[in-house]
Amino acid sequence: HLSKRLALVASFVPQGARLADIGSDHAYLPAALALAGKIKLAVAGEVVAGPYQNMVNEIQQNGLDGQIIPRLADGLAAVHPEDHVDTVVIAGMGGTLIADILERGQEQLAGVQRLILQPNVGEARLRAWLQAHRYQIMAERLLEEDGHIYEIIVAEPSLVPFRYSDYELEFGPLLLEEKGPVFTQKWRDYIQRQTAVLRQIEAAKQPPVAKVKQLQSAISLVKEALA
Ligand code: SAM
Structure with a gap:
C-alpha cells in the first residue's frame, strides 16, 4: 500500500540491502520492503x-521486530557501525535539510x-552537496501524484572525477537529458508562477530593478532549458 512516490523510491533499493530510512515517519517504506523480502535489515x-x-506500531503490527530497528535519533546518528548499512533513503524533506543530514x-x-x-x-542545493562530496547521480526521476511533482535522486560514491555545470545542478543532469513530460510540466508551472510574481512587481510605482532583472533572467534560463 505504498504511495506511487514511495514505491518509486523503493524500486531503487537493491535486493538484499541493509537499509537506513532516515525520517521514516510510519516506517511504511522499510515495512513494505521487508514484507516483500527485498531487504536484509x-x-x-x-x-x-x-x-x-x-514506526514502533507499524513494525509490531507487521511482525517485523528484529528485521526493522526503530531508533529515535537525529539524522544519520540512527545508524550504528554494527548495522553495516549499505543503502540510505532520505525522503519527503527539503533538499537543504537532506544535505544537512x-x-x-x-x-x-x-x-x-x-x-x-x-x-x-531545494533539489539544486542537494545536487551541489552531492557533487562537492563526490557522489555521482546515477538516476533521477520525476513523478506526479495528487497534484504534486516529486523528484528522486539516486547517487553513489564516485571513483572518477566529474563535474556538473550550474545548469545541470539546477535542472538535474539526467532529467535535462531526458526532458520528459513531467519535467516540461514542472518547469512550465515554474515559469507561470514567476511570471505572475514579475507582473505584480512591475505593476508597483517604483519596481525594484534588481529583483525584476533577477526574475527575468531566472525565467529566461528556464525557457532555454525547455527549448
Ligand atoms: N520519509 C517519509 C516519506 O517520505 O513519506 C516521511 C516524510 S515526513 C514528511 C518527514 C519526517 O522526517 C518527519 O516524520 C520528521 O519528523 C522527520 N525528520 C525531520 N528531520 C529529521 C532528522 N534530522 N532526523 C530524523 N528524522 C527527521
Whole structure:
C-alpha cells in the first residue's frame, strides 16, 4: 500500500540491502520492503517522538521486530557501525535539510554504496552537496501524484572525477537529458508562477530593478532549458 512516490523510491533499493530510512515517519517504506523480502535489515530513524511511536506500531503490527530497528535519533546518528548499512533513503524533506543530514552524518556514510533521496524542494542545493562530496547521480526521476511533482535522486560514491555545470545542478543532469513530460510540466508551472510574481512587481510605482532583472533572467534560463 505504498504511495506511487514511495514505491518509486523503493524500486531503487537493491535486493538484499541493509537499509537506513532516515525520517521514516510510519516506517511504511522499510515495512513494505521487508514484507516483500527485498531487504536484509532496516534501521528506521526518527527525531520526533510521535512518528517514532508510529514506526514502533507499524513494525509490531507487521511482525517485523528484529528485521526493522526503530531508533529515535537525529539524522544519520540512527545508524550504528554494527548495522553495516549499505543503502540510505532520505525522503519527503527539503533538499537543504537532506544535505544537512548528509553533511552531519559523513562518518556513518563511510560504507554506504547508494543514497536514494527525495527532496520536496531545494533539489539544486542537494545536487551541489552531492557533487562537492563526490557522489555521482546515477538516476533521477520525476513523478506526479495528487497534484504534486516529486523528484528522486539516486547517487553513489564516485571513483572518477566529474563535474556538473550550474545548469545541470539546477535542472538535474539526467532529467535535462531526458526532458520528459513531467519535467516540461514542472518547469512550465515554474515559469507561470514567476511570471505572475514579475507582473505584480512591475505593476508597483517604483519596481525594484534588481529583483525584476533577477526574475527575468531566472525565467529566461528556464525557457532555454525547455527549448
Ligand atoms: N520519509 C517519509 C516519506 O517520505 O513519506 C516521511 C516524510 S515526513 C514528511 C518527514 C519526517 O522526517 C518527519 O516524520 C520528521 O519528523 C522527520 N525528520 C525531520 N528531520 C529529521 C532528522 N534530522 N532526523 C530524523 N528524522 C527527521
